[in-house]
Structure formats: structure tokens, C-alpha cells
Amino acid sequence: MAEQTGLLSFEAQTDFCRRAEDCGIESVLMAFSFTRPDPVLLSLALGMKTEKLKFMVAIRSGIVSPTLFVQQINTISAMTGGRVCINMVTGHTPHELGYYGDFLPHDERYARTDEFLSICRAFWRRDGEVNFNGKYYRIENGKVNLPFISDETTSPEIYLGGNSQIADELAVKHADCLWRFPDAPEKLRPRIQPIVSQGTEVGLLVSLIARTTREQAVLDAHSLIETVGAKSREFQKEALRRSDSIGIRTNFKLAESNESEWLTPNLWTGAIPYLGAPAIALVGSYEEIASAIIDYKQIGISQFLFMGWPDIDEMIVFSREVLPLIRERERESGTQGHPDRLRKIS
């Protein structure tokens, strides 16, 4: 649900969230950008209108005191029964970071994020006053009265987005799950192996175009590009030029340099130049998409954050047609543990 105008369309978003609950989606990502309403406020507001859905609040270090952030997240938890988790992002466009007074280069932003999460987690441990003396933050005897409130946990799950080496290290240190962009399973496997083996989950940030047949899906994929057209391509080129994100650069490179737009029979890079890095998409029949997801599961991927065009239609199709197939495969293979966890970009 793009909110590029910045105006709040609260009713539509509430409907979307209720639909997501019906679809068996676990969480919605509440992105952070100057183009959107604030995700902290919006998560609380939508949380009060829903029953089950969780809200994954995107946050960058460097714009808010970690103590205040913990206080805000704990406040949401108290009002929604703990239906909030956080998606730590590091920012990808120095130009926009400057709007928020953040002028640190890429690697330093990760170093600051490290400090930020260390402090937040110390508050959530609730084992006394928090003291921290770092390069970016200094906290003395910090305390917040309001705990994180949930029936399940004493701290929110922490997701971390990033595709650089430094993001891997940070995820292992602090996060429950690292979000990555997809690649072919055999290429992805060695890169996620060290993370998974150290106890941090890895999830994929990927778009979906699922249709009754493969032909229809491919047709729709191509007509999607035609609809958005050359103007988006110019816009994305400019966005790429301004970005210092490793993941975004890698995805564009994949889209440009590969001989084929297809990294696997179902993983398509064709929309990236038009719609940006997260437009890397699984394209195919319901059966094919279910198989592709199971393939990822076999190499250790355990969560997915999906996008679609439009989001709501793709989410409904996924839930009705693809999800039952995935659950069936999971039962057949007798996979132990949690079923794949599904998230949706809002």
C-alpha cells in the first residue's frame, strides 16, 4: 500500500490490516520514509483497530534517543497486547538521511545501529539501570517504567535489514531475523549458512506475481513494466545514483548484468529497473511459487516479507491459492518446528 503522498488513508489501511489478518499474514511492515506518515504512530493506531496482526515498525538509528524509542515501543505493546516488533534499518540514501540531520557514512551508520540496539536490548532485559558509554550514545542510569508487555515475550522481536557483510555481523549479534533480498537458492545458501548456524533466522524480502498459470504470471509481469513505463525507470536510476545501500546496488547489478532476467525459472529481476530493488519477484503458477518457497525453506530461509501489485490483491491470492500448497508440502515433508512465517509490506 504505497503512501507516497504522505496523506493518511487510515480507513483503507485499517481494511488492509483486517484483510491481512483474515489471510493468515503474521505481520505488516510499517516502513519509514519522509514520504509517509510516521510508522510508530500508525502502528499504534492500526493496532487499536485490529486483533491479531503484528506491526513491524521500521526504525533508523540516529533520529531518536534509544531510551525514547524503547518507551514508545513499550507504549505500543501496552496498548496492543504486544503486537509490535521492530525492523532496524540503516538508511539507504544519504540525501534523505540529511533531512533527518544524519550525515554519517554507510559503515558508521551500522556502528551506530550496533550501539542503538545494544542499548534497546539492555532496557528490554530489565535487569537494572542501563549504563552505556559509546561513540554515538551515552546513557546514565537509564530507566523506563513501562515494560514491554506481551503474553509471549519480554522484548519485541528484532528484524534487521541489510545485505552487506557488516549487516550479517550485526544481525547475528542483535537480531532475531535478518532480511535479505533473494537470489537463486544455491547462491544464497553459502551466504546465509553462517547466520542461520549462529541462531539468527534469515528471511527474504521479495515481491510476488502468482497466477493460475505460469504464462499468465509472466504476461502480467511484463504488462506491469509497461504500465509503469519509462518515467519510473528514470526515477529509479536517480534513486540508485543517490543510494549507498549494498543490497540495492547488488539487485540493480543483478538486473542489469545478467544475460537473463530470470535468476531461476521463477525469480525475476525484470521489474527492478522500474520499481526498485524490492521489486525482485517470484513469478509463476501457484504451484511453482509454493515450490520456490519450499526450496528456500530447504536452504534455511524461515520468513518471508512479500510485496505485490497491488498489495491487497496479491495477498489475497497468496493466501487462498499458494499458502495452502505450502502448508501441505510442509506437512508432507513432516518439517518440524514453525511453519514458514509470513509478513507483508504495508
Place this chain on the structure above:
Amino acid sequence: MPLRFHWRMLMGGEVSGPTRTAMNSRVETGLPDLEAQIRFCRSAEEGGIDSLLTDFGFSKPDPILLAAALGMATEKIKFIVAYRSGLLCPTIFVQQLNTLSALIDGRFSLNIVAGHSPQEQRYYGDYLSHDERYARTEELLSICHSLWKHNGEVSFSGKYYKLENARLNTPFVSRERSSPEIFIGGSSPDAQRLAINHGTCWMRIGDAPEKVRPQILPALKAGIEVGLRMAIIARPTREEAIDAAHSLIECLDVEAKDEEKEKEFVRNSDSVSVKAVYGLETEWLTPYLWTGAVRHIGGTAIALVGSPEEIASAIMEYREIGITQFIFSGWPKLDEMVYFGKEILPLIRRKEQVFSRAHSS
């Protein structure tokens, strides 16, 4: 313009008149109690209260989020959201406030405070001195105003904040205003300057009218409003009110050593008004203005004590010297607010009519 009356928001688990130290040490204070708080908001709406103050502090829920939750459950009541500089970058601050405005039709104003406890500031990573905090707050509000003008990109290069071409797509939404009203609290010259430069109303802790009058003249001349923060202990008769005031102190938990803890709090504070109010020696500053609870509960416990008629008259005395807004509290907050709305406010509205006739003829 009729006088505007605001009340302090009920905190979670708040029963009667807990002291600052008691509130800070209880987990319940930090827990929102939406059911009781929504009831409180509705009573405020019925009682003719304009806004409810949601405080900022480590012991409480985040006031922006609390205002959002309560505002979504009510129709009319407004909120005064207290915040400090140095907690978050001005751009995200405005983004959060603008989002709040869209959720509750702009039914809030801001109370920017400089912070009064260096210890608590450090919980949030803030190490600036009193004067520097004011200088930073000045920068914060300059940036906020620029972003609210919403006419292009905002660049700012100050001592505390630096922004480049900042813009936000989410505007401030309200039927009445293009930016929130801004209350500035504090009684130091820095606070006054900040209020005149960036505020719509300067909030001070109550004192005798003849003492307040000369202090607020510059602010009134500069065209901003001045408001008072105080408490109310009103009962049908003056005797009953004074009894209630005295028993308030007697009921305070002696075991909890609130008096000592408040003393400790004031010693550690660098707020001019906190120290000034604490230092008051006289118990009755006027026949109706009582300081007896200040040393137990804190500066905002300076209270108007008396019958409805007496309190209405006392409030009109402030009106005479140019005070136009009040943030009140009481023990218990709800009962005192309901009593105020029922018994005192109608008297004030009548007196205001007389007052405005006298001033227009």
C-alpha cells in the same frame, strides 16, 4: 475569548493524590489504563475542559502515543502533549506530530519543556546544562515552525541541529490551524524568551496575582498568552476546602518518606521554577492560594483552596491581570475536575460576561 481550562491527564493506576516520588516508583504509572483514561477524557469533555495534559517522563507512557490512543476514542477533547528537546531529531518529531494530527483531527497542542532533572535527562542520553537546553529548544522550535510552514525544503545549520533540504510529505492536519499551539513552560528568563519567540502561550506555576503581574507584562505585550499551572481544592464551603487540604497532607504515606524524596528531587533539579516554588516560606500566598502540598507533591501542587465562589473569584483576579489559560490538577483528579465543571465553571462564565461588558464600555 473566554478563559480556557485544561486538566492534567489521569495516569495509569492513579487513585488519589500520589506524590511525584510515589508515582515514579510505581510500575502502574507507566502502564496506560485506557479504560479509565477514556472515561476521564469523556468526563473532561462533559465538564467543559479544553485539553488534557499528557506529561512526559521516564515513568510514564509516551505522551504522543497516549494522545493518539485517547484521541481516537473521543470526539472533542484536545490534548496538550508535553515533550522535551534532545529526545529525537526535529524532522521525525514533526513527522510524528503530523501523523498524530491526521489521526485525531489536529486535536492537540504542544507543551515544550526544557526538562527539570539533569539525572533524568541522562537516562535519555542528554547531558546539556539548563541554559544550553533552552538554546537547543530554540533551535528545535525554529525547525518545527519551518517544517510546518510547508513551503519548500528546510535547511538549518545550528549548534545542536543540522538539516539539509528536509521535507515531509505528511502535513499537519487540522480544521483550525496550520500548526499546533505551543505552550512553553518555565519561569526563567530563558523560558520567557523562548515563549515569546516561538510559543503561543507561556505557562507558569501559579503565584499571587500581584507577583505574577509584572513578570508577565513583557509576554503579554509581545502578544502571546500567559497561563498558570496549579491545583484546585474546592468544596461547598471554605472550611471544608481547608479541611480537605490538610487531610490531603495527612493522608500522604509517611512511610514512603515523600517529603524527603521531594527535597532530594528539588536539590537535584536545575529548574528555576521548581526551586522557586519549593522555596516559598508562606503557607498562604493569598487567602486562597495555598502552598502546603508543594513540599510533598511538587511545584504544581500550589493550590487554589476555597468554596466555588471563592475559587471563581480568584480565577477572575488572574483574568484581570491578563492570564487566559489554566492547567489544573486535583486530588482525586477526576472528582475535582467534575466538581470544577459543575460548580465553578458556570460561575466563571457568568463573571466573564460581566468582565467583558465592563471592559467594552
